[in-house]
Every structure is written in structure tokens, then in C-alpha cells.
Amino acid sequence: MSSVSRPRWRRLLLIVAAFATVLLLSVGGCVTWVYRSAVVSTVGSTDFSNELAIPPLAQSRIREDGTRVFELDMRSGRKEFRPGQTTETWGFNGDYLGPTLRARRGERVEVEVRNKLSEPSTVHWHGMHLPAAMDGGPHQMVQAGGTWTPAWTVDQPAATLWYHPHPHGATEQHVRRGLAGMFLLDDEVSEGLSLPKNYGVDDLPVIVQDVKFRGNQLDSSHGMFRDIGFLGDRTMVNGTLTPYRNVGDELVRLRLLNASTARIYTFGFADDRRFSLVATDGGLLERPVALDRVRLSPGERAEIVVRVRPGERTVLRSTKLDAGLGFWAQRFAGGDDSFDLLELRAAPTLRPSPELPVALAHPSTPDGSDSVTERDFELQLSGINGTPMAMDRIDFTVTRGTAETWTVHNNDGMPHNFHIHDVQFRVLELNGAPPPDALTGPKDTIFLPPNARAKIAMRFDGPADPNSPYMYHCHLLWHEDQGMMGQFAVVEPGQSAGTPAHHESHH
Numbered sequence: 270m271s272s273v274s275r276p277r278w279r280r281l282l283l284i285v286a287a288f289a290t291v292l293l294l295s296v297g298g299c300v301t302w303v304y305r306s307a308v309v310s311t312v313g314s315t316d317f318s319n320e321l322a323i324p325p326l327a328q329s330r331i332r333e334d335g336t337r338v339f340e341l342d343m344r345s346g347r348k349e350f351r352p353g354q355t356t357e358t359w360g361f362n363g364d365y366l367g368p369t370l371r372a373r374r375g376e377r378v379e380v381e382v383r384n385k386l387s388e389p390s391t392v393h394w395h396g397m398h399l400p401a402a403m404d405g406g407p408h409q410m411v412q413a414g415g416t417w418t419p420a421w422t423v424d425q426p427a428a429t430l431w432y433h434p435h436p437h438g439a440t441e442q443h444v445r446r447g448l449a450g451m452f453l454l455d456d457e458v459s460e461g462l463s464l465p466k467n468y469g470v471d472d473l474p475v476i477v478q479d480v481k482f483r484g485n486q487l488d489s490s491h492g493m494f495r496d497i498g499f500l501g502d503r504t505m506v507n508g509t510l511t512p513y514r515n516v517g518d519e520l521v522r523l524r525l526l527n528a529s530t531a532r533i534y535t536f537g538f539a540d541d542r543r544f545s546l547v548a549t550d551g552g553l554l555e556r557p558v559a560l561d562r563v564r565l566s567p568g569e570r571a572e573i574v575v576r577v578r579p580g581e582r583t584v585l586r587s588t589k590l591d592a593g594l595g596f597w598a599q600r601f602a603g604g605d606d607s608f609d610l611l612e613l614r615a616a617p618t619l620r621p622s623p624e625l626p627v628a629l630a631h632p633s634t635p636d637g638s639d640s641v642t643e644r645d646f647e648l649q650l651s652g653i654n655g656t657p658m659a660m661d662r663i664d665f666t667v668t669r670g671t672a673e674t675w676t677v678h679n680n681d682g683m684p685h686n687f688h689i690h691d692v693q694f695r696v697l698e699l700n701g702a703p704p705p706d707a708l709t710g711p712k713d714t715i716f717l718p719p720n721a722r723a724k725i726a727m728r729f730d731g732p733a734d735p736n737s738p739y740m741y742h743c744h745l746l747w748h749e750d751q752g753m754m755g756q757f758a759v760v761e762p763g764q765s766a767g768t769p770a771h772h773e774s775h776h
Contacts (some may be wrong), residue, residue, distance in 0.1 A: 315511050316511055320509070322512075324451065327340075338378075341383070345357065346359070365447040366448075373423065373456065374457075376423050377420065379420035380418065384416070393434065395431050395713070396430035403421050404740075405432070406740050407436060408770060429526065430453070430570075437658070441530045444530055445530055450476075454552075473522065477505075477534060477610060478501075479608075495602075496683055497598075497747075498748065513611070518577075518619055520625070521574070525571045527570075528567075531567060533565070533590055534608075535588045535590055536610075544574060544576075545625055546560050548572035549708070551693030552711050560573075567745055568713075568744035569686070580617045582613065592684070598684065598719065632711075633693065642671070649680065658756075661769060663756055666760045673729070675726075676723070679721050680719075682719050686715060687743065689740075690739035692728065693727065696709070696723060697726055733760050736769060741757065
């Protein structure tokens with residue numbers, strides 16, 4: 270190489286090196302900015318200016334045969350979440366969310382579902398034990414303009430359940446638009462206990478969702494690196510932003526429902542006061558458990574009873590997530606976020622409340638001693654047990670009347686949870702140890718951080734239907750939509766699964 274050309278090459282190399290350095294610094298600066306700006310907190314900045322809305326109890330009629338009949342219309346609407354700004358929404362029987370359905374164990378119920386939306390959807394009865402054809406999963410689509418009328422007999426303990434859409438590939442969007450509501454069950458045990466039970470007074474539904482607005486519209490976009498799904502920058506309770514609730518009783522029962530599509534909440538109070546956990550997803554615990562925090566992933570429920578003092582104000586808060594997430598997942602899965610959710614304002618004089626009972630309910634889930642089958646489930650975003658969901662494939666069958674033990678392992682680098690349709694289960698072990706107190710009640714959904722492993726036991730009481738499957742899936746709804754779901758059928762002894770039935774709506 271000539272002496273003239275060497276300086277040119279040196280200049281070119283210096284230019285390339287300088288460009289690469291600037292590029293790396295720019296990318297590094299961008300990543301640093303995204304990382305730092307990913308934290309969301311409303312703690313200390315919430316004005317609690319809106320009175321908490323209480324979903325009305327759904328009206329029903331009783332047929333001559335004793336069947337309790339509800340009516341639910343899925344419809345589009347417009348709601349003014351913020352003064353002067355009207356947002357397009359979906360709801361049941363209204364503009365956003367839906368009424369609270371309530372029934373008693375032993376009742377025959379029927380729900381007339383009418384889809385007045387412009388696209389198909391479903392209504393799934395989350396936590397309900399009922400025939401697979403009535404479950405409202407992705408096989409029971411209700412076409413636009415169509416109707417669907419599931420009916421079943423309530424045959425499970427008192428519990429706080431809920432209902433929401435379950436269309437394959439679109440569940441996150443349908444729930445985020447506002448389609449959700451509670452379904453409360455009562456029984457002789459719950460009615461005989463001295464628990465707060467005056468709905469909307471000392472027994473409050475608390476449906477928690479995160480939300481983000483883009484102008485006057487709901488923003489459904491996923492942020493950068495948000496492989497957990499949608500995460501909003503503020504929260505609502507029962508569709509109310511910055512809510513407060515006046516209470517007039519010494520003890521208040523909060524029925525907490527995480528109706529967000531991806532966010533995991535760690536519920537507690539701003540002053541760290543203790544409360545009593547009295548029920549989980551599927552109903553009452555054996556006895557109240559004193560806690561100062563309870564963690565709920567999407568779909569999970571918890572009933573807590575908190576004591577308030579005359580004239581005080583106390584704030585229900587969600588604090589940072591302590592679940593052993595990695596450095597990256599902690600930040601971009603919302604683990605560093607915190608929210609002030611709801612302010613309780615106690616009256617100057619409070620009605621006396623009876624002390625909580627020492628005992629609540631006998632266990633309703635099997636202890637694993639009579640399980641006839643053990644199954645293993647590996648959770649990854651690419652699919653459960655390495656296989657994404659297929660509507661025409663039943664992954665396995667279970668025999669009606671038998672109990673099974675399942676081991677569920679999250680071997681992904683991101684948070685997941687695991688929900689099973691039709692049954693409530695008992696958590697036998699979490700990471701090889703007995704479960705914490707907050708997981709000792711009946712469950713249908715369990716949170717699993719990366720590398721977590723849970724052993725759970727359940728009984729499949731039927732009825733058998735080889736052609737209509739139930740689902741099991743991650744209830745972080747974008748994960749579900751990506752195919753993190755499978756299906757099983759309940760069959761009679763010796764029977765094989767058939768072909769999944771697709772129940773079309775009728776007009």
C-alpha cells in the first residue's frame with residue numbers, strides 16, 4: 270500500500286470507529302431512557318375526587334320451575350371517565366363493565382346473552398363449575414347479532430367469581446374495552462357467618478384495572494419490551510378513576526378482583542394496617558388469616574376484611590412486586606410500579622360490626638391423597654408443554670369423578686400464571702414447600718414467577734362431555750391470545766375424547 274493511501278484508510282477507520290461509538294452511545298442512551306421511564310407510580314399524587322361506582326345487582330326473574338333467569342347484553346357505548354372527555358367503550362347492559370350477578374348454591378340459573386357488538390365474542394364464567402358446553406370458552410362463540418342461553422345448576426361453595434369474554438386470539442382486547450363483571454355465589458355456610466354482607470355498604474366489589482388514555486380513547490398499545498402484555502399508567506376501580514368510598518361500618522369487606530389483562534398487584538394499605546383474608550378464588554378459607562399484603566395476578570380474587578376507625582381515611586395501595594423477577598423483567602413487567610387505588614373514608618360514627626368468626630368453612634378441594642393421575646405442565650410463551658393452542662385438538666382427557674395432581678412449572682424468563690376452567694384446586698406445594706397462608710384457600714388461578722413450580726390437586730366431578738373441552742391457560746391475556754393455552758375433556762370411565770364442538774350462536 271502506498272504511503273499516500275495509508276492516511277486515507279486511517280481516516281476511514283477513524284470515521285467508522287467514531288460512527289460506531291456514537292451509535293452505541295445513542296442506543297445505550299435510548300435503552301437507559303426507556304428503562305428509567307418505564308416506572309409508573311401514582312402513590313401520593315392521587316386526589317381521590319370521584320365517588321366509587323358500585324355495579325348494580327343484576328335483575329333476574331324466576332320461572333315456574335324455579336330457574337333464575339338473567340339477561341346480559343354485550344354492547345358498545347361511550348363513557349365520560351374524565352370530565353369533558355367521552356371514550357368509546359364496551360360493556361354488559363351498560364357502557365362499561367357489567368352488573369353483579371348473584372345466585373345461591375342449588376339454584377338453577379340461566380343467562381340470556383345477546384351480542385349487540387359488531388363482532389363475535391363469548392362470555393366465560395370464570396371460576397364456575399358447570400358443563401363444558403356452558404363454559405363460554407372459545408368454542409361457544411356468540412356471533413354479532415346472535416344470542417346464547419347457557420343454563421346450569423350452581424353446585425359449588427359460596428365464592429366471588431366473575432365473567433368476561435374468551436374469544437381465541439382476541440381476549441385481551443375484548444376485556445380491555447370493558448367487558449367484565451362479578452358473579453357472586455352464596456350458600457348456607459356463608460349466610461350463617463358473621464361476615465360483612467350488605468352489598469355496596471360494608472361488602473364492596475373492588476374490580477381493579479389498569480388503563481391508559483390516548484386523547485379521549487383507550488390506548489391498547491404495548492410499550493417497548495413489554496412482553497408481559499398491556500400495562501397502563503393509571504388504575505380504575507369499578508370503572509372509576511381516583512375513587513373514594515364513604516363507609517359507615519367498623520369492618521368492611523373488600524372483594525378484590527384483578528381484572529387487568531397483565532398487571533400483577535400487591536394489595537395492602539398505605540399505613541401497613543393488617544387485614545383478614547377470608548376467601549380466595551373459589552371461596553372461604555378454613556379460618557381468617559391476618560396479613561398486610563396479598564398478591565393477585567390477572568384473574569385472581571381475594572376477599573379481605575379491614576377495620577376502620579371513626580373519621581379516618583385509609584388508602585388501598587398496590588406496592589412493588591416482590592417475586593424474584595430478574596433485573597429486566599422486574600422493570601418491564603411492571604414489578605417496580607406502585608398505585609394508590611381506593612380511599613376509604615370512615616364516617617365520624619360507625620355502626621358496630623360483630624367480630625369475625627374463628628372458623629369459616631371446611632376445605633372443599635382434595636388434598637392429593639386420592640389422585641389417580643399426575644401431570645406436568647411447562648409454561649412458556651411459545652406454548653404449554655411446547656405446544657401452542659389448537660382449537661381442533663383435545664390435549665388430554667380426565668375421568669369424571671376422579672382427582673388428579675398437576676405440577677406446573679414456569680421455565681420462562683417472564684411472569685406467567687395458570688388458570689383451569691371448571692374446577693377449584695388446592696395448592697399442595699409451592700417451590701417444594703407448603704404454600705403460604707394466602708394460597709391455602711380454594712383456587713382456580715395461581716401466579717408463577719420465573720422458575721416457580723406449583724403442585725396442585727383438583728377433582729373433576731363432571732358432567733362428562735367428550736366433544737366439549739375445558740381450557741387451561743395463562744391468564745395474562747396477551748399470552749393466552751398468543752397460544753399459551755390447551756384443552757381437556759372430561760369423559761366417562763373408558764371413554765375417549767371426540768371432536769371439539771363449535772357451538773354457533775342462534776338468532
